[in-house]
Amino acid sequence: MQFMLLIHQGDSPTPRDPEAWARLSPEEQQAVFADYGAVNATPGVTPGRQMAGPEDARTVRIQGKRPLVTDGPFVETKEALGGYLFFEAESMEEALELAARIPAARHGGAVEVRPLVG
Numbered sequence: 001m002q003f004m005l006l007i008h009q010g011d012s013p014t015p016r017d018p019e020a021w022a023r024l025s026p027e028e029q030q031a032v033f034a035d036y037g038a039v040n041a042t043p044g045v046t047p048g049r050q051m052a053g054p055e056d057a058r059t060v061r062i063q064g065k066r067p068l069v070t071d072g073p074f075v076e077t078k079e080a081l082g083g084y085l086f087f088e089a090e091s092m093e094e095a096l097e098l099a100a101r102i103p104a105a106r107h108g109g110a111v112e113v114r115p116l117v118g
Helices: 026-040 092-101
Strands: 002-008 045-047 058-063 066-071 081-088 110-115
Touching (some): 026 092, 081 092
Antiparallel strands (some): 058 066
16 A cells, blocks of 8 residues: 655754754754654655745635636645655555654654555
């Protein structure tokens, strides 16, 4: 089975936010890098990429048969998608175990696990 793990950064500090990142000790920062490296090296994982913040995104809707492009999405930071990866696993339980190893899940964020269809 294939799964997509959607990483919601939430309050999780990242190097992209130097002020929040500085709140972690050097040991915690190294642990975050090591944990992401270990997750990406897990058999069955296809690493994704970190995404720019929602402030850089645009949303497209069709209004009256014409595209309407707006800034955003306008979501609270806690809901913003920060990255993703794909995982080939035998079960949802395996995917959930991997999700629990992603640092964002323990630093104020969340990881959404979705089976891929087809």
